[in-house]
Amino acid sequence: MTASASVKKTANDNHGNEYLVFTLGNEEYGIEILKVQEIRGCERVTRLANTPEFITGVTNLRGVIVPIVDLRIKFDLAGVEINEKTVVIVLSLANRVVGIVVDGVSDVLSLNTEEIKPAPDFSVTLSTDYLLGLGSVDERMIILVDIEKLLTSEEMELVEKSVNETL
Template identity: 55%
Template sequence: MSYTTQAQTSIYSSEKDAADEFLAFTLGGEEYGINILRVQEIRGYEPVTRIANAPAFIKGVVNLRGTIVPIVDMRIKLGLGSPTYDPLTVVIILNIAGRVVGMVVDSVSDVTTLSAEQLKPAPEINTSFDNDFLIGLGTLGDRMLILVDIDKLMSSTEMGLFDPSAA
């Protein structure tokens, strides 16, 4: 099975109608995209409650309508320099495997629809993202989105957000 077929299968299989829509956001000057079906809401960045001994990329937690939500700053996780928190900084609230997680990004731009022809395999290069967490690249004219498998990334043992024994 070719990589493109794997990417198309993972994107288009069970959620036929809406799985080709991606939320585009920026991190360190690059544009990324995640499956819109994983997005619960988008919020402005608010101060968080720090958790002792948590990794630096886990900023802390917030209380979102009675649910305690861990907040991950992907800019810190990916080593994209010292993050700034300004009016454009947003938190994408995700629903991953029944768990709610917040992801801090520089900004959110739009929701974009990608056809199978617009999907390209991710190149095998050394990037801040492990290629296992990439679906591929989405091409939109002169724009290119780095498509992230947000389920796989957030549930990875490296992130430490999910208890592997609970699976």
Template identity: 55%
Template sequence: MSNDNASQARVADNHQAPLEFLSFTLGNEEYGIDIQRVQELRGYEAVTRIANAPDFMKGVMNLRGVIVPIIDLRMKFSLGTAVYDQFTVVVILNIAGQTMGIVVDSVSDVITLTQDQIKPTPEIGSTIESDFLIGLAPLEERMLILIDIQKLMSSEDMGLQLSHAI
């Protein structure tokens, strides 16, 4: 009977709590980030450009008295020229106690996945370093590319100074 209990415990461990991802598009691809990092969604509005900032750093915006750096992920991932229209969204994130925003082409929905649905990323040339990818989630006729947004936003090449270690 103790073997049976141990077996049941292993099965229970494999059925972890589902994970929720906010899905969004950049060009023709669909991406997902941990919904727990998302603070709010906003329509795109003009930002204040910072001199000598990398192209993907669109600038900063004032969000209720907080100065928020805004990163355009399409430009960061070299996915072509960004077009800002009524579908463009700024996803406001909270990472390590710091508020920042990412510009995406559009937001789709919140997708709930189990760990079993997330497949490892193959080692191929990509515009996104594999360090920043959680994996891939095949969903019916589409593929969701899951980004570790915390690792990406705290990476050295982003140039953002987070208030404390992650």
């Protein structure tokens, strides 16, 4: 699918789609608000053996074991630390619940088709399959992410396998 096809898929009408905007380092990212279950403060997690570094562990959320993915580590950002603005966004994706650690949440934006531009294609050097496009509002540039493509099924299956082996 081309980048412009993804934009049409995400912004198929002029009424707009709503995105939760969060920060990672100095950049703003947006994910579809309908995938967001809740936003929580950063809590202690249980680390699992044999999982990628960006999977910081799991937590028990009202009886559901939720894997926690630190997007700052996944995106290879330097100086990753937890502070009072760091939050976990709990997402409902397909048949699983996942938490993502981000530097902060700023707002919810409604973007229409004209405000979403295709993501640049970096071809071989960088995978951009998870980019839906770039939202442009006033002086802001929001990187719109397909969170389900970013958190690949293979990664989540690895977490589930680790959780099942631990239990």
